[in-house]
Amino acid sequence: MIRATTSTLLSPEAGGPVKRTVLPSGLRVLSQSVPGFRSVTFGVWVGVGSRDEPEQLAGATHFLEHLLFKGTERRDALEISAAIDAVGGEMNAFTGKEYTCYYARVLDSDLPLAVDVICDMITSATLTPADVESERDVIDEEIAMHADETSDHIHDLFAEQLWGKSPLGRSITGTPESVAGLSRQQVVGWYRRRYKPSNIVVSVAGNVDHADVVRLVRKAFERHWVTEEATPSPVRRGGKPVPTYSGVQVHHRDVEQAHLVLGMPGLVRDDERRYVAGVLHGIVGGGMSSRLFQEVREKRGLAYSVFTFGSAYADAGMVGVYAGCLPKKAPEVLDVIRAELESIAGGNITPDELLRGKGQMRGSVVMGLEDTGAKMTRIAKAELVYGELPTVDDILHRIDSVTLDDVARLAADLYGGTPALTVMGPFDENTTAFTL
Amino acid sequence: MIRATTSTLLSPEAGGPVKRTVLPSGLRVLSQSVPGFRSVTFGVWVGVGSRDEPEQLAGATHFLEHLLFKGTERRDALEISAAIDAVGGEMNAFTGKEYTCYYARVLDSDLPLAVDVICDMITSATLTPADVESERDVIDEEIAMHADETSDHIHDLFAEQLWGKSPLGRSITGTPESVAGLSRQQVVGWYRRRYKPSNIVVSVAGNVDHADVVRLVRKAFERHWVTEEATPSPVRRGGKPVPTYSGVQVHHRDVEQAHLVLGMPGLVRDDERRYVAGVLHGIVGGGMSSRLFQEVREKRGLAYSVFTFGSAYADAGMVGVYAGCLPKKAPEVLDVIRAELESIAGGNITPDELLRGKGQMRGSVVMGLEDTGAKMTRIAKAELVYGELPTVDDILHRIDSVTLDDVARLAADLYGGTPALTVMGPFDENTTAFTL
Numbered sequence A, B: 001m002i003r004a005t006t007s008t009l010l011s012p013e014a015g016g017p018v019k020r021t022v023l024p025s026g027l028r029v030l031s032q033s034v035p036g037f038r039s040v041t042f043g044v045w046v047g048v049g050s051r052d053e054p055e056q057l058a059g060a061t062h063f064l065e066h067l068l069f070k071g072t073e074r075r076d077a078l079e080i081s082a083a084i085d086a087v088g089g090e091m092n093a094f095t096g097k098e099y100t101c102y103y104a105r106v107l108d109s110d111l112p113l114a115v116d117v118i119c120d121m122i123t124s125a126t127l128t129p130a131d132v133e134s135e136r137d138v139i140d141e142e143i144a145m146h147a148d149e150t151s152d153h154i155h156d157l158f159a160e161q162l163w164g165k166s167p168l169g170r171s172i173t174g175t176p177e178s179v180a181g182l183s184r185q186q187v188v189g190w191y192r193r194r195y196k197p198s199n200i201v202v203s204v205a206g207n208v209d210h211a212d213v214v215r216l217v218r219k220a221f222e223r224h225w226v227t228e229e230a231t232p233s234p235v236r237r238g239g240k241p242v243p244t245y246s247g248v249q250v251h252h253r254d255v256e257q258a259h260l261v262l263g264m265p266g267l268v269r270d271d272e273r274r275y276v277a278g279v280l281h282g283i284v285g286g287g288m289s290s291r292l293f294q295e296v297r298e299k300r301g302l303a304y305s306v307f308t309f310g311s312a313y314a315d316a317g318m319v320g321v322y323a324g325c326l327p328k329k330a331p332e333v334l335d336v337i338r339a340e341l342e343s344i345a346g347g348n349i350t351p352d353e354l355l356r357g358k359g360q361m362r363g364s365v366v367m368g369l370e371d372t373g374a375k376m377t378r379i380a381k382a383e384l385v386y387g388e389l390p391t392v393d394d395i396l397h398r399i400d401s402v403t404l405d406d407v408a409r410l411a412a413d414l415y416g417g418t419p420a421l422t423v424m425g426p427f428d429e430n431t432t433a434f435t436l
Helices: A060-067 A077-086 A108-124 A129-148 A150-163 A176-180 A184-194 A210-222 A274-286 A291-298 A327-345 A351-367 A372-386 A392-400 A404-415 B060-067 B077-086 B108-124 B129-148 B150-163 B176-180 B184-194 B210-222 B274-286 B291-298 B327-345 B351-367 B372-386 B392-400 B404-415
Strands: A005-008 A018-022 A028-033 A039-046 A090-095 A100-107 A200-206 A247-252 A258-265 A305-312 A317-325 A420-425 B005-008 B018-022 B028-033 B039-046 B090-095 B100-107 B200-206 B247-252 B258-265 B305-312 B317-325 B420-425
Touching: A018 A210, A028 A210, A028 A372, A039 A108, A039 A372, A060 A090, A060 A100, A060 A129, A060 A184, A077 A090, A077 A108, A077 B291, A077 B351, A090 A108, A100 A108, A100 A372, A100 B351, A108 A200, A108 A210, A129 A150, A129 A176, A129 A184, A129 B150, A129 B317, A150 A247, A150 A258, A150 A317, A150 A420, A150 B129, A200 A210, A200 A372, A258 A327, A258 A404, A274 A291, A274 A305, A274 A317, A274 A327, A274 A351, A274 A392, A274 A404, A291 A305, A291 A317, A291 A327, A291 B077, A317 A327, A317 B129, A327 A404, A327 A420, A351 A392, A351 A404, A351 B077, A351 B100, B018 B210, B028 B210, B028 B372, B039 B108, B039 B372, B060 B090, B060 B100, B060 B129, B060 B184, B077 B090, B077 B108, B090 B108, B100 B108, B100 B372, B108 B200, B108 B210, B129 B150, B129 B176, B129 B184, B150 B247, B150 B258, B150 B317, B150 B420, B200 B210, B200 B372, B258 B327, B258 B404, B274 B291, B274 B305, B274 B317, B274 B327, B274 B351, B274 B392, B274 B404, B291 B305, B291 B317, B291 B327, B317 B327, B327 B404, B327 B420, B351 B392, B351 B404
Parallel strands: A028 A200, A247 A420, B028 B200, B247 B420
Antiparallel strands: A005 A018, A018 A028, A039 A100, A039 A200, A090 A100, A258 A317, A258 A420, A305 A317, B005 B018, B018 B028, B039 B100, B039 B200, B090 B100, B258 B317, B258 B420, B305 B317
């Protein structure tokens, strides 16, 4: 029998050391023991997301995530959820563009149960024809719900506009039409091809012992999966850059509030300027003292909500500004946002703003790790998508090193790029009120 | 000089003991030291909410909450937010029907700053005419935004329907009309009358020392407020019960998803059956194994989201069920919900369901306290609205004592009451598709 390899990744920091074991099947198990907590968050991350789907499978990854809760060889849907509810735990899952995650937060003594239930779902979901049909209806409901959440939905529309027909531009859920077109056989095939030990990272944080976790996970996976030897899938790296599109799109919606997203291509995930980008976000639109919040809301009372956002993938990224405001004020809001981006791209940033931008990023790093779910997510993403796990001290050091010049140069690069604009509200879709 | 009185409320549990000091001015300071955290959450709770407003002041409490961020004698809006952003903290506030809360989460070493900034806002906001006007626009924006968040907004419409013209039935923000009608003088008067030491509870949790907190808070309050001697305001207790209304209301909205709230009068806050109500919530609609989730979503695929909710005030309470579904399925969803409530009111509850309901409530109590914000909130509410602070062990004991019979009796009482139904979606407002 091939032995598992275990190593310690980090010396003690906030929480104990992170330990990592690679099983012979290629399954990776990471854990961080955090003293003082009674809870444990257990997560299973599968390296498959919506961007992996060919067009005829659009929505299959998210559909599968739903179906895993519907039943396994040992448990029906009620038994799956009842197991965790009975011990007062929380269990959920989410699908991203590059991964799918299932997790449960339970009291430490209930970790064996959480491991058993989630690994059972991962390894032996039955995906019965009846469940596929009833869950298809639930997904239609979810898509309809999401379409009504206008301030969220506009981000999907913006991604579609910026990345066009690339899989990265598609909504994670798929459309009612694409979901209607998915056969059970296609979904089962997707499950068999993508859910395998070498493509999975298990991550746990809280009051746990690493050796216990490895033993529990190994037992749970080997119960159903014949473990051939394999090496872990490598981290997803950028290939050809994803093409981007510009222009203005106006979507008519009879709502009280208009929504704007003005954005442009951003950094890819492993760009070394990502800490600079974090500081820039703080300066431009990260908090109440940010330039946009001050100019749009505090000084002019033009919008309740205005902020910058960004996302980064292996081979693509975006940065942008969101604002929600009364429809009649939308053109003015857009003018103010564009003027501020231009000013910042021109290097107009004060040392005070730099200090605040760094302070904000530092605070969100340190305070954002004070729960077991956040720690679980951090170590899983380090393994699955980043391929490195810097210590918190490292990160703080990299933030401190950012200079005014770094920020100004990056601002010029990003905001000097060709923007795209998505608008939603009670507007004629051919209006010329919004231009770039 | 009158000395402050300090006492220890709880022996060590999850976190250290809770300490309480009453200053001569009637201001109460509570703190809980939580080892292992680097953050501190500092909150100031003022015992005034929207239900305290006479009709001509509807929205004044929330308006005031916004205005406190606009400037004080020492700081303008940018300086207020910049102070906290620069140290990476988060600061926010919310207005409820019975209280208003301002809070900041910062690293432990930044507690003096957080105390200074928030107490400055509480004691010496300037409320300038210009700020009043520009913030009125922001509130219009917020009201418009909230009206578009249909799955939240329906809860406001339901409260309006159940409690009618009582202040408890009104939306916390007021309406655009009521906010337009508020003069600066009215808001200033409201501030002077309601913001005073005897009506304020300061609450802190995290890596803190009680004596430090008391010293900092005292200094910050005495800087601006002449502290006459006073005793703390008593906990709000129920008077005459708030009248409730029944019936069906259909609101037309061109949205993809229909929303339903079916509800009825619930328990007042200090009803001794509140632990039974918590268990009942778990059984009927608290989690994925709950009766409604299973019957509506898992078995029939009729809705993405269905859950029970409740709220309790000094003299009134409500319980209800929310569901969001495709419009064509709304009548069937309503039928399923009503059938299940009837079945449960008839005592049809299994011992397994009772176990899960208790497990869920236990878990949410224990795991819901693993951050400094939740602990800060718990001790503040104990002081301000409950008038008692049970230990976590006490609470767990009271949950364990709930019997099947207790739950069945309460279900019969609550679900046997006269319901009200609020529906929103692409329906004719005179439709007869929804009946009670």
